[in-house]
Amino acid sequence: MSKHAAAAPLVLEVNGTTHALAVPPEASLLTVLRNDLGLNGPKYGCGLGQCGACTVLVDGVAARACVIPVGGVAGRTVTTLEGLGSRERPHPVQQAFVDAQAAQCGYCLNGMIMMAAALLAECPRPSEADVRRALSGNLCRCGTHVEIVDAVLRAAGLLAAAGSETAPASAIPQPAET
DSSP, X not given: OOSSOOOXXXXXXXXXXXXXXXXXXXXXXXXXXXXXXXXXXXOOSOSSSOSOTTEEEETTEEEEGGGSBGGGGTTSEEEXXXXXXXXXXXXHHHHHHHHTTOOSSOTTHHHHHHHHHHHHHHOSSOOHHHHHHHHTTSOOSSOOHHHHHHHHHHHHHHHHHTTOOOOOOOOOOOOBOO
16 A cells, blocks of 8 residues: 555556556655565665665666656666565576675665666676776775675676677666656
8 A cells, every 4th residue: 555645546567567556756766666665675875866775777777766756667667676686596696796795784785786787788798997887876885896896797707607698888877867
């Protein structure tokens, strides 16, 4: 049951499931994901789209959920950390973060993992510089940047070993404010 005042139902596709929600279209996507859908992967960090803790994929592109009105993603595909993989079948990026021990407090991990997934979808064989550039807008206060970069490069290897399609290297994706 929605925690918002009555509004025309908004139809969202999140993690492969269609939801009809009575939420105001100006509510932030982050608020709806966390409060209405119970998806706690995306974190509230700054509320300004600057720290990356709230990063989700909108139509496969990394985007900051705290600054996107939910009405702006109606009819589009939203993927959160929960939809990327599962505990039983983690996405290669998630597995690489575990293998590289790329977490300390874990608060930034949602954004780092989602940004890494977007990067690897666009650029399957990134250089270390590509990874650092793609993650430069995601803040980590614990200082695990070395492990995080290692995890993304490991994930690229896991995806290549799994026979993922390789796309031509293109511009490194930056979070969209959709």
